[in-house]
Amino acid sequence: MVDDGAGIGLRAAHYRAILERGPALAFLEVHAENFFAEGGQALAWLERFRERYPLSVHGVGLSLGSAEGVEELHLAKLERLVRRFEPALVSEHLSWSAAGGRHANELLPLPFTREALAAAVANIQHVQERLGRPILVENVSTYLRFGDGEMAEPEFVAEVVRRAGCGLLLDVNNIHVNARNHGFDALAYLDAIDPQTVGEIHLAGHEAVGARLVDTHGTRVAPEVWDLYAATLARLGPRPTLVEWDIDIPELDVLLDEAAIAARHLDAAAHRRARSVA
C-alpha cells in the first residue's frame, strides 16, 4: 500500500543521494523498462530501494492501445519484474506505440472510437490477468486529434477504466496540456472522472513550443497545474502523487521541493476530508 503522500520518479542520477539521505517520501516510481534486464546493476539498486520505500512500476512500452494486442515477450518481462519486486502500484499509459512488429517508442494518441476503446479494454484485461493484479492506466498528453472520434477524451478514458476494471493514474499536467492544445475545459474533464477509480496522480512540467504546450517533464510544475491539482484533490480527496522529471534532471533537492509542495496540498485535502467527515 502507498500512503496518500508525495513521491518522486527514481532516476540513476539520484540513487546515491536518496540512499544516503533517506528523504521522507511516500513512494518511488521507476520506469518498468529500465529494469527489464536479466541481471546487472539496475536490479541490484532496485533491491536496495525496495527495502526503504514502496515502489511504483510505471511502464512506457507495453502499447496498451495496439489493435494487434500487447507483445507477450514485453508482458513476460513486466510480469517477471512485478512478481520479483511486488510493487505497491503498477501502471501503463492509455496510448499505443506498436503495430506490425514495428515500434515508435512514443506515447501515440488513440482515436476516441468504440473500436479503440474495445481494444484497450481487452489488452488491459489481458495484462491484469497475467500480472494477477489490477493496474492503473494513465491519460496521456497528445498533440493531435484523429477526425473520426466518437466521444470526447474524458468519456473515452473513464469508459476504458470502467469496462476494464482497472484504476486510473490521473496525470493532471496532461489534462492541462490537452485542454490548452485541443481547447476544452480542464475542470469539466475532472467532472467526467469517477473519483473512486483514481489510484494515483502525476504532476510534471511542460513547456510552450510556439502555440503548443509540450509535456516535456523537464521543468518545475507550472502554477496553472498546481491550481488544477488543488481542484482535483478537492474533488477526489488525497491520492498518492508523483512528481515526474525525466529530462535535464536537476539536483535531488529540486525534486524534493516539488514533492513537498504536493505534500502540502495533500495535507490540506486530508484535513478538509477529516473535517467534512466529522
Next chain:
Amino acid sequence: MSTALAALQRRFLDAMLEDAPFTPEVAPPDALDVYRASVAANLRAALASAYPVTQRLVGEAFFAEAARQHLRAVPSASGDLHQLGHGFAAFLAGYEPARTLPWLGDVARLEWAVHESHFAADALPFDFAALARVPAGSHGDIRFALAPAVRLVRSEWPVLAIWEANQPGRDGTPDRDAGPDFIVVERDGFAPRARRVDRDTWRFLEALARSATLADAGLAFGDAMEERLADALSQGIASGLVASFAAPDPGT
C-alpha cells in the same frame, strides 16, 4: 487484422518511421511533424546511448544520418529501447560514407558487446564440488560455459585502443596504431570492462562459448596445450570468466 484501428496504426507508423503521408488529415495538420520529430529524436538518442564512442568518432550529424538510414531499414522491434541497436554495427561496416573509417563497424561491435554485457544475467557461483565429482578420465569431455555477461570480440584493427581513447575524459588519441585485437568483455562487479587477451586464449574462450568440450577447446593452444590449458581454465574460473559447466554423461 483488418480492423480500422489496425489499419490506422500501420499507416500512422508509416508516417512516423518512413515519412509517408498520412490520411485522413489530423488536427492540427502540423502535429504529425511534432510526433515525427519526437519519434526520430528518441530513437536516435537511444542508439547514441548504446554507441557513444561511435557517435564521438563520426560526430553527431554523421551519426544522426547513419541512424536514420539504419532505422529506416531495421525499425525498432521492442517497446524496451535498451534493445535498440542490434545490427547497427553490421550496417556501419557496409555504410558507404564511412568507408574511410574501415574500423568503425568493429568499434561499434565492441560497443554493442559492452551494452549487452551491462544487461546480461548475473552468474551463479562456480560449483567446485560438482566439478570435483567428475572422474579424472572424463575431464576432457566437460563443456565449460562462459559467464552470461561475457562477450568476445576480435578485429583486425586496434579497436580496444580506439574505444579506450574515446571514453569520457580521454582526448581520442589511441595508444596503439595496429591490431589485431582479441578482446574479452566481462563484468567487474556490475561494470562491463574490456581487455585484450592473446590470440590463443581468445580462441580457447570462443570454443567454450560454442559449447566445445575442454579437449576440443584446448586445441586452440596448439603445441602449447600441455603448458597452457590448465592455467587458462583455472584463471578463467578464478576471474569469473568461466562460470559453469556441463559434465559428460557418465553413460558415454
